[in-house]
């Protein structure tokens with residue numbers, strides 16, 4: 217499944233990514249009783265109509281391009297967990313978000329705003345989890361676009377071709393969150409906290425890169441493939 221995602225050059229990137237991710241996670245399966253399931257949220261209108269040619273987990277560089285995307289580079293990691301806290305392997309994690317200028321890859325948006333679009337931003341990426349359930353993307357910190365008050369990243373989790381969850385994550389503490397219709401539609405403080413993500417500067421980074429960690433808890437326990 218999805219073999220076309222992994223080209224040799226991407227495999228190098230991927231292995232580096234997992235090392236980065238592995239260092240961040242030490243607790244596994246603990247406090248399973250306290251896990252809050254990640255709330256489902258609307259897919260919205262901008263899931264790409266046609267997937268880009270490059271769909272790897274690095275949204276900052278398209279194929280072998282040399283110009284990076286505009287935005288605050290973010291190392292976005294986390295685990296896909298089932299409701300008992302066990303990692304889910306072979307989960308296909310898809311993300312999509314607008315570029316640093318507020319334009320989605322979806323032709324309904326980018327078609328109207330070609331002069332504004334950041335053509336170096338991939339706009340969509342995917343990652344297949346291994347047994348640790350971890351995912352990793354290099355992307356940008358989300359920014360605002362017309363129609364929403366809260367910057368966000370869209371996520372879809374699939375397994376064996378079946379969609380298990382469609383949701384979004386947000387910048388924790390961003391003032392616009394409370395005015396955003398989709399965010400406000402999430403009922404309860406615990407459920408809202410479950411979609412709030414810290415975007416934290418990486419001290420060692422000379423380029424102001426950020427790290428963001430978001431564990432996603434699925435509602436059903438998917439059968440292992």
Ligand SMILES: [Fe+2]
Pocket residue numbers: 260262368370
């Ligand atoms: Fe959106």
